[in-house]
Amino acid sequence: MKGSIVLGTLALLGLIGALLYITVTEIDRMQTARVAYASRAVESGALEFENRCRSCHGPQGKGTPLAPALNSADLFNGARLNAAGFSGSVEDFVRGTISAGRPVPSAGTNYPQRMPTWSDRFGGPLRDDQVDALVAFVMNWEDRALAEATAAPALPPGESVGMDIAQTLPEGDAENGRTLAEGPLGCAACHTLSTVGPAWAGDATTPGVGTRAAARIDEGGYNGAATTADEYLLESIVDPNAYLVSGFAANLMPADFGGRLTPQDAADLIAYMLTFK
Numbered sequence: 001m002k003g004s005i006v007l008g009t010l011a012l013l014g015l016i017g018a019l020l021y022i023t024v025t026e027i028d029r030m031q032t033a034r035v036a037y038a039s040r041a042v043e044s045g046a047l048e049f050e051n052r053c054r055s056c057h058g059p060q061g062k063g064t065p066l067a068p069a070l071n072s073a074d075l076f077n078g079a080r081l082n083a084a085g086f087s088g089s090v091e092d093f094v095r096g097t098i099s100a101g102r103p104v105p106s107a108g109t110n111y112p113q114r115m116p117t118w119s120d121r122f123g124g125p126l127r128d129d130q131v132d133a134l135v136a137f138v139m140n141w142e143d144r145a146l147a148e149a150t151a152a153p154a155l156p157p158g159e160s161v162g163m164d165i166a167q168t169l170p171e172g173d174a175e176n177g178r179t180l181a182e183g184p185l186g187c188a189a190c191h192t193l194s195t196v197g198p199a200w201a202g203d204a205t206t207p208g209v210g211t212r213a214a215a216r217i218d219e220g221g222y223n224g225a226a227t228t229a230d231e232y233l234l235e236s237i238v239d240p241n242a243y244l245v246s247g248f249a250a251n252l253m254p255a256d257f258g259g260r261l262t263p264q265d266a267a268d269l270i271a272y273m274l275t276f277k
Contacts, residue, residue: 038136045137048130055193056113059182061141064189065252066196067111070094071141073148090142095135099124161266163258165227165235169267177272180265187269190253197253198245200276208276209233216243233270237261 049061056067063069074080076090086093099119118124119131126134161169181187190197191209202208207215213229227235235242238258241250261269 041133041136042140044130045133045135045140048126048134049137052118053134055189058186058189061138062184062186064186065111065254066113066189067115070138071145073145076142076145091135091139094138095131098126098131098134159262160259161234161238161257161261161263163238165231165238167263169230169234169263169270172264172267172269172271174268174271174275177268177270180269181272185257185269198248200273202276210274210276213274229274230270233273234266237266237269 049057053061056064057070058064058067061069061071063072068080069075075094078090081088081090081093084093088096097115099117100122101117101124102115116124118126118134120127161167181192191200198209199206200209202211206212210229213232216227216232232243238261240253240255244250257266
């Protein structure tokens with residue numbers, strides 16, 4: 001009898017100890033589970049963004065002439081919400097815009113395409129969990145975007161390339177040019193992922209921009225002289241309205257790259273463009 005009591009007491013104490021252990025570790029376990037769930041949502045959102053959003057909002061959400069940057073401090077610091085007259089949270093703003101779209105342009109903007117409706121609640125193709133994943137992915141940029149905005153700007157390695165297309169540029173690195181085009185400059189959004197601007201790649205009937213640039217030597221001209229392929233491409237970067245390819249309107253491309261790029265950046269970008277034969 002006494003043995004049964006002792007065993008029962010020990011079992012009870014063991015159960016109490018187990019419950020205490022579970023109680024103590026539950027917070028950590030739940031925190032781990034929340035982090036894992038959030039990470040999976042961000043991963044799923046990244047895939048959705050790559051398939052549905054990248055062509056307009058650009059690689060890493062840095063924006064293009066088609067749509068505004070999402071990986072940007074003005075979204076997360078409240079400036080964009082204030083401009084739109086939205087009094088809720090950034091997360092609610094992002095979710096509402098993704099879900100219901102934006103059929104009219106925001107004040108002060110003139111993007112050529114309007115934000116489509118994505119949620120199936122409003123006639124779009126995405127389920128709630130897919131919308132939530134996209135929201136999680138966009139919100140994942142908050143710390144990085146705010147940090148980049150507050151960090152002291154680094155001086156460029158050289159002076160800006162300016163507007164003189166007859167200048168001698170350094171030797172270009174095509175691979176770095178590709179990184180610039182697909183990353184911070186957003187060129188890929190309009191010239192490779194879509195055809196808002198002239199396509200860089202060629203097809204069965206039209207050669208790539210690396211070949212077309214040389215063919216336009218006698219078409220443009222700089223200060224009355226014929227341009228080289230490099231000069232034509234530099235002009236198309238720093239002064240995009242100087243020569244308009246047939247079928248494309250003026251002012252589609254930002255006109256400030258002459259002040260934003262170093263000579264090396266411009267040389268690298270041109271070297272990459274010349275690979276499209």
